[in-house]
Amino acid sequence: MSFKRISVGLLGIVLSMVLLAYLFRLPLTSWYLTPMLSKNGVALHCIDWSLTSKLDLNIEKLCLTYQGQQIELAGIIANKQQVTVSRANLTLSNQVSKQSDSSQTEFKKLALVLPEQRPLISIQQLDVVSPFTDNPVRLAIREKRLNHFTISRDISADVEISNYEVKANLTLDEKVLERFMKLPKNSHFTTQSQVNFDGITVAIKSMVNVNYQHALEQCDLSFATEGSLSAKYQLNQQHLNADLSALRNQFSAHQDCFISIANQQYQSFIRAQLPLAWQLQIAEPLSVDGELLSVPIVKLQANEGQSEIKVSNTSLSLQNPLTSLKSQVGIHFNSEDISEFKLDAHLNDGTVKSGFQLSLNSLPAFLDLQADGIQAKGKLNIDELFASPIVAQLNANVSVKNALISDATIADFTSTIDAEHNAQQHLIVKANSKVKSLNYNDINAAKISNELTLRTDLSAGELFADIDAKTSAAKLTTPELTLNKLSVVTNALQSRALQATHHVFADGFEVLISHHMSEVAHPFELVIPEQTIAKLNPIIYQFEPLATVTDGVVSGIIKGDVNLQQAQGSLHIDKFSALYNDYLANDFAVDLNGKFNSGQLNIATTKFTLNELRAGAVVKNIQGQLQVTANQPCAANLTGQVMGGEFVVNSYCPLSDNQTATVKFENIDASKLVTLDAESGISLSGRLAGTLPVVISKQGVEVKQGQLVNQGDGKLLITNNAGFEAVKAQQQELSTTLSLLENLDIKKLRSSVNLKPDGWLHLGVNLEGYNEAQQQAVNFNYNHEENVFTLLRALRLSDEITQRVEKEYAKKGSNDG
Structure with missing residues (x-):
């Protein structure tokens, strides 16, 4: 019993322990x-x-x-x-995302x-x-x-x-992924991947088939990728390595994409230049190391032609992709109209250094500007691409074989451009340009050069720019005028309006022009600094080859408004001397004050003086009044001294086709009026007065019904004159009468004067006098015809003029030299 009792006790203990174990x-x-x-x-x-x-x-x-x-x-x-x-x-x-966590x-x-x-x-x-x-x-x-x-x-x-x-x-x-992420419409893809994970590294090998369709208005775009890829991701080092080289990536657009361009010319041009099908290649593995993405090389190539975009040695931080971006970009593009376009750019932490080159056979026909043979190359550097403002420098060379702008034709244009934009938003542009020739309608300019500097502050609310320019041309030709050694120095300020000053030199002649151009007005001021008028000779020759300025100074100022076609100003001429053929003018002076309005020039009446005029006869101390009314210049009240006497001209208008100028003479020395060969033996003394109505018309210059009369007594002497003696010998009946003229005291002399436009002068002479030796009164009538133009050239005075001409020409030559 005791053993049984012990067994039952032990079992109870075990069951109790099991029960306790189950409970706990x-x-x-x-x-x-x-x-x-x-x-x-x-x-x-x-x-x-x-x-x-x-x-x-x-x-x-x-x-x-x-x-x-x-x-x-x-x-x-x-x-x-x-x-x-x-x-x-x-x-x-x-x-x-927990890389920075030390407890990771x-x-x-x-x-x-x-x-x-x-x-x-x-x-x-x-x-x-x-x-x-x-x-x-x-x-x-x-x-x-x-x-x-x-x-x-x-x-x-x-x-x-x-x-x-x-x-x-x-x-x-796509059906799987749509359950837990949103995908683009019309996208289809399948991937079969093998993934291996050893606790630290994830390795993936995939077969990819992707199609994506996108409709942009009427433009259908498609993207397709097919092939295999492999990738490894190391979790501790957070390092990803992906090999996409076996992928075939195609991008294409439909022809209907061009339909949205309404202008047919634009549409045709873009259609001819832009390839519709491209392929993307990632030839070498890309990697992500922590936050750093590295892509060795990526190529985007057109399926037709040789156009290519190549991006190499790219790296960036995934946390700050823009500011950390480092890459090299190469673009090589050509098409039907673009012969070649190249761009090589190096990006490094927001700094860009690039070079470019462009070649065009011609510009598109739809542009207002037409040009062919276009070449451009240069460098563009940007110090802070993603900063505001951008700091950049541009250096470029541009050349154009031929160009047509409106009606202007340009040949062989070249330009060097340097531009800089700094952190204070100050923009400085410098351009040096040259043009072999420029034609605009009937105007031609040759060997043009221009130096332009523009400075502006883009930080201001409005555009303010300082412009300095220097333009020169070897020759500027118009149907009316040719200018040589043309130079224009310009200083301008562009704000709400353009304010500019132009310092102009043409053939050495200097003009200063200032103007202020706005939408409502265009006031200007033209200043002619005091300078010698002889600088205008190259211009004067083109209008009058026989005219030469030998001396004199000119200065003036003109103010007005281009839009209103109004101006007023003054012009001062002093000590002006000039030659015209055998004519010589010395020491001309005038001060002109005038106004221009509605296409008409008006100059107030002003006095002018001319010290000497040599035109066969020597005219001195000429004075008069000059006036311009409605573009019509006229001289009035001309006075002067000639042949020892005085003359007066009431009025003369050079541009009038039909006018009569009345010339009055007084106290003319008869000995100077009738000046013949000193050996002729004929001399005339006394004083003369007269009136010559000079008629000026389209036919020429005429004198109608002019008159000459004596003032006081005079004397006619004829001695040893062969011609006179021959007439007496041949006509014996007149010998006695003619001998009375050999020593004649003139009491009255009257002569009618008529001059034809062709130079023929007709004198009707009536001579009344007394021969003291023969105690005989004389009444003598005589008609004489002579070509005045020929006569003036034959006068001995012309020798003096010729010498003066040679002297002045020599003087001019020394001045010009």
Whole structure:
């Protein structure tokens, strides 16, 4: 009995211990499993289990953490053959976003202790929460054989787990991803991937087939990718390496994309230049190391032609992609009209250094500007691309063989351009340009050069620019005028209106022009600094080749408004001397004050003086009044001294075709009026007066019914004149009468004067006098015809003029030299 009693007691104790163990199963399980699981890097957070009536293990809840990943299991029924999980939640952490966290869990190589025999596992519902998807991914997992799992529902995959590696074969398409992320419309893709995970490194090999269609108004765009890719991601170092070289990436646009361009000329031009099909190549593996993305080389090539965009040695921070970007970009483009376009750019932390080259056969026909043989090359450097403001420098050389702008034709244009924009938003542009020739209607300019400097402050609310320019031309030719050595120096300020000053030199003659151009007015001021008038000789020669200015100064100022076609000003001429053929004018002076309005010039009456005029006779001390009325110049009240006497001209208008100027003479020295060969033996003394109505018409100059009369007594002497003696010998009947003229005291002399436009002068002379030696009164009538033009050239005075001409020409030559 005692043994039985002892056995029953021992059994009771055992049952009591079992009962106590079952009652305290949860803390005992945690006490036992926690150190064992921790050896494999697994932390136990919660467990609740019991036994079913069939002695199956029923785990109501189990919470585990492995390398930062959390899993919660519920509704677990386990026996020797099967472990079935009703529900499970897996939360994956984003280790990349926690790189800076010093408490981050370090991933280790898988070293799973997998039993050789255990129940198979089945998870009816697993919800995976990760930072990589917008919605949880719901899965069902069934273990077909030990450590081989089949995954279904949101993702279809086969997974094999070994002690040191997890392998998965995964298939995805757009229907799968649409369950937990938003995809573009008309996108289709399938991927078949093999994933290997060893606890530290995720390796993926995928076959990809992607098609994406996008409609942009009437423009259909498509993108297609097909081929294989491989990638590895190291969790601890957060290093990704992806090889996309086997992918074929095609981008294309439909011809209808050009229809949206309404202008047919624009549409045709762009259609001819722009390829519609391109392919993208990523020839070498790209990598992500922490936050740093590196892409060795990417090429975008047109399917037709040789156009290519190449991006190489690219690196950037994923946290600050723009400011950290480093890359080299090369663009090589050509088309039907663009012979060549090249761009090489180096980007480094916001700094860009680039060189470019452009060649065009001709500009598009639809532009107002037409040009051919266009070449441009240069450098563009940007110091702070993503800063505001941008700091940049541009150096460019541009050349154009021929150009047509409106009606202007330009040949052989070249220009060097330097531009700089600094952090203070100050823009400085310098351009040096040359043109071989420029033709505008009937105007031609040759060998033009221009130096332009523009300075402006773009930080101001309005545009203010200082402009300095110097333009020169070897020759400027118009139908009426040719200018040589033309130079214009310009200083301008552009604000709300343009204010400019132009210092103009033409053949050495200097003019200063200032103007202020706005939308409503265009006032100007033209200043002629005091300078010698002889500088105008190259211009005067073109209008009158026989005219030469030998002396004199000119100055003046004119103010007005270009828009209103109004102006007023003054012109001062002093000590002006000039030659015209055999005519000489010395010491002319005048001050002119005038106004221009509605196309008409008016100059107020002003006095002028001319010290001497030599035109056969020598005229001195000329004075008069000059006036311009409605573009018609006239001189009035002209007075002067000629042949020892005085003359007066009432009025003379040079541009009038039909006018009569009355010339009155007084106290003219008869000996100077009738000046013949000194050896002729004929002399006339006394004083004469007269009136000559000078008629000026389209036919020429005439004198009609002019008169000459004597003032006081005169005397006519004829001695040893061979011609006179011959007439007396041949006409004996007139010998006695003619001899009375040989020593005649003139009491009265009257002569009619008529001059034809062709130069023929007719004199009707009536001479009354007394021959003292023969005590005989004389009344003599005589008609004489002579060509005045020939006579003036024959006068001995012309010798003196010729000498003066030679002297002045020599003087002019020395001045010009």
